[in-house]
Amino acid sequence: MVIGGIFMKKKMEAICPYCFTKLVKSKVFFKCCKETFPSKSISKMKGNCKSCKKTTTTRICGHCTAELPYTFGLQKEVVISVIGAKEAGKSHYIGVLLNKIMNEMGMAFHCALQPLSDETIRRYREDFHNPLFKNKETLQVTMSARSDKKVQRPLLYNLSFFGKNIFGKKVIKSVITLAFFDTAGEDMNDEDTMATVNKYIYNSSGIIFLLDPLQITEVRERLEGKIPLPYQNSEVEDLLSRTANLIKKGRDILPNQLINIPVAVSFSKMDALDDIIDGSSIVKNNSPHIESQAINKQDFEDVHHQMQNYITRFGGGHFISQINANFINYSCFGISALGSNPKDAKITNTLQPRRVEDPFLWLLWKNKIIS
Structure with missing residues (x-):
């Protein structure tokens, strides 16, 4: 195999x-x-x-009686958890990312994304694709997994990479099973709830930690009166602490050990910060990976250092210290799923996502799926 x-x-x-x-x-x-x-x-x-x-x-x-995908036990399972506080943009990110994988990444990296169940097909179309790409509407807030059982179930896909063998015949080189979870922000508000409904977090192959920069106090002060600001909710440091504690308990990690799950620390809604970050900032540019049809390791490094500097400049030094104290491998990203601020739940401009593929490609690279 x-x-x-x-x-x-x-x-x-x-x-x-x-x-x-x-x-x-x-x-x-x-x-x-x-x-x-x-x-x-x-x-x-x-x-x-x-x-x-x-x-x-x-x-x-034999434990939960759920029907298993037909690929179960035949190939590597890669669980991608997208976590973050309420209104951080997790659902928008997943919907736009899946569209990007299907329509752009597939051609660039010679791969194809295929849903593994009718449930995944329906959920993607009804909950993500149709509202965003057909109706030009923003997505509803994800309900808690305690009240909406479908949130406990992942969107399951096969990601197949293909090419040619030594005889020039088209072949499938490798296939992985991808499981995407859209976590409700309110399910991240206390450890007991996280441990009950978010067990998949500590079984993840990679975590996309989505954070809203509009929750950072200094950013809010600089943007006050310029753009509509969301209600200020959970502190990012608190969310990070809960996540790290959950993983360490679930994996029996000792206090003096670091977590070896790669974490893509991704700040969403970066388009809202265009006026307060450098005009030549690399995070304002399109991602180079799809265009070059290859992983650009230098770009990952440059974006990481620039975003880490922004986080520190805006008063997030403690957050960076916490990441270093808990995780072996992490990288910072700046993304925008919609590309502009919606008005009255309507997407007024053409969707212009910015660098949404970067965290996902980085996790595939760290899991040695692409090189």
Whole structure:
């Protein structure tokens, strides 16, 4: 089996993308008629039902009984958690990012994004694509996972990379399963809630930590009266502390150990800061990765240092210290999903997203999926 360019002989366990239980073969079941029966292997895709004598390909998690994607146990699972406080722009970011992957990244990096379930197809169309790209409307605030169970379920995709073999024949080089979670901001307000409904955070392959610069006091003071400002809610340092504590408890990480999940610290709504940051700022430029059809490591580094300087200049030195004290690997980004400030829930201008792909590409690079 090819996973991210690496051949794996056998996979003994995989994680359910819904309840995040590690499933060995005894915990994966086939379902047919009214019968369920255990699978003999984590990667076995078909089972023969003794009741109706038919073959079934429906597999369920033995812990939460959710139907597993057909790729379960066959390839690498990459869980991307998009977390942040209320109104940080998480839903807008996910909707625009998925559109960018499908329409631009796919051509540049010779890959294709394919939904793994009807649920994912419906949710993306109804909750993200149609409002943003057809109706030109802003998205509704994500409901808490405690009141809206669908928020607990990820958007599941296959990301396939293709090319040609030595004979010039078109082949699929590698495939990964992507699970995107859109976390409600209110579910990040206390550790007990996070531990209950956000277990996927400490099982993540990468975290996009979305932060609203309009929540930073000094930024708000400089923009007062110039643009509409959102209600000031959670402090970014508090949110970071809760997230780090959750991951350390979930992964049994000792107090003197750092977290090895790569974190893309991404400041959203950067278009609102255009008048108070340098005119020649690199974060105002389009991302070079898609245009050059390759990862530009120097651009990642330049953006990181520039954004870190902005954060420190605007009074976020403590936040940077906390990131360093908790995570081995992190990088700072400045993005804008919409490109301009909406009015009365309407997107008045053509969507002009800025650098939304950068955090995602960086996480793929850190997970050795692209190079």
